[in-house]
Amino acid sequence: MSELAELYVVFVVLYLFECLAWVPRRTVGFLALLGRRRARIAFRPNAGWSSSVAIGQPWPPLAPPWFAEPLPFAVDLLGITLTEGDGRRLAWEKLAPITARDARVESGESLTCKLASRHAAAGLAEALEKIRVADAKKREVELRRFLDARFDVAAARTQRKLFDRSVRSLRVLSNALWLALFGGVGAAVGTQNLLYLVAVAALTLLLWPVNAFVFTRTLRKQTWLAKGQGPELSKRLVTMLSPLSAVRAVDVLARELWANWDPFTVAALLLGPRELRSFARPLLVAALPREGDPLAWWRAELRRRMELILAEQNIDVEELLAPPAREGSHVSQYCPACLAQYERGAGVEGNCPNETCFAIPLRAFFSDERERSSTEGKS
Numbered sequence: 001m002s003e004l005a006e007l008y009v010v011f012v013v014l015y016l017f018e019c020l021a022w023v024p025r026r027t028v029g030f031l032a033l034l035g036r037r038r039a040r041i042a043f044r045p046n047a048g049w050s051s052s053v054a055i056g057q058p059w060p061p062l063a064p065p066w067f068a069e070p071l072p073f074a075v076d077l078l079g080i081t082l083t084e085g086d087g088r089r090l091a092w093e094k095l096a097p098i099t100a101r102d103a104r105v106e107s108g109e110s111l112t113c114k115l116a117s118r119h120a121a122a123g124l125a126e127a128l129e130k131i132r133v134a135d136a137k138k139r140e141v142e143l144r145r146f147l148d149a150r151f152d153v154a155a156a157r158t159q160r161k162l163f164d165r166s167v168r169s170l171r172v173l174s175n176a177l178w179l180a181l182f183g184g185v186g187a188a189v190g191t192q193n194l195l196y197l198v199a200v201a202a203l204t205l206l207l208w209p210v211n212a213f214v215f216t217r218t219l220r221k222q223t224w225l226a227k228g229q230g231p232e233l234s235k236r237l238v239t240m241l242s243p244l245s246a247v248r249a250v251d252v253l254a255r256e257l258w259a260n261w262d263p264f265t266v267a268a269l270l271l272g273p274r275e276l277r278s279f280a281r282p283l284l285v286a287a288l289p290r291e292g293d294p295l296a297w298w299r300a301e302l303r304r305r306m307e308l309i310l311a312e313q314n315i316d317v318e319e320l321l322a323p324p325a326r327e328g329s330h331v332s333q334y335c336p337a338c339l340a341q342y343e344r345g346a347g348v349e350g351n352c353p354n355e356t357c358f359a360i361p362l363r364a365f366f367s368d369e370r371e372r373s374s375t376e377g378k379s
């Protein structure tokens with residue numbers, strides 16, 4: 001391999017690294033590697049890791065990976081329940097003021113929680129503080145308003161439009177820089193002509209500072225992100241530090257875009273009907289009523305908003321939650337969330353063992369109506 005080709009490979013590897021985005025584990029990433037309709041959920045390389053990774057579309061038009069984060073805890077009329085921790089409920093009356101520090105939401109000693117961005121932490125802390133200081137009567141109104149905003153598809157759509165408009169020039173420049181780098185070096189490798197390489201270097205040295213300038217200007221002029229809530233200075237500097245990271249400047253801004261929306265809302269905007277159905281099923285199942293559930297209010301509120309969004313997308317909830325076609329008489333139970341089917345006596349009892357199905361009880365297949373009614377009579 002010639003030295004030029006080696007250089008090219010190094011470029012590609014460094015660049016692919018720039019396309020990756022690491023986010024907290026709960027974050028959902030929507031990937032569009034082959035166009036918008038083929039979006040996928042973020043990949044967690046290892047079940048034990050605290051982070052997930054997503055890759056932005058590496059070739060023009062350089063679509064960024066989109067992210068949305070579910071709430072890190074449950075909220076209801078009584079307080080905040082640490083669903084990611086030990087399940088304790090922190091009563092509103094006993095909580096210290098709720099504030100944001102960098103990407104963390106904090107309340108005295110009792111609550112500290114890291115989110116995907118400063119923007120997300122600031123939005124969440126502000127909303128929770130409003131709920132905390134409200135008197136018991138107004139609290140329910142504030143809570144509902146907070147949840148309504150997280151599930152507001154129309155507002156999310158407007159946000160997307162503002163974003164697209166604000167990054168238009170930056171996107172054009174990033175694509176030009178991409179073409180100069182990969183097209184130019186590629187041509188130099190193919191022809192073994194050093195003149196091409198000199199031309200690429202000259203073009204890159206011209207486009208790179210222009211890109212950095214437009215990136216800074218875009219951040220200053222955008223209207224969808226409050227001042228002081230944008231990417232940290234270190235992130236902004238790293239973005240401008242090399243031509244390869246400058247190519248992904250739009251990603252850095254895109255990370256902030258959905259900070260205040262639930263992944264379900266973003267899914268309704270970005271996913272096609274088929275993807276949305278399989279994305280929605282486990283979330284809907286997790287929000288179904290359970291017996292003696294201390295979080296019944298919270299689940300019911302989530303479910304109602306999810307069902308509204310699905311209805312707007314013409315997805316029938318009952319059909320979505322229907323049991324899968326039974327693979328044969330050897331399987332006796334199925335998971336309502338991931339639709340995996342299990343044999344009786346296969347050592348799987350109670351909850352679905354799939355990593356993505358957290359505490360989802362398996363359901364039995366019924367061979368006929370008589371069996372169904374006798375089992376239902378017992379439970």
Ligand SMILES: [Zn+2]
Binds near residue numbers: 357
């Ligand atoms: Zn499952």
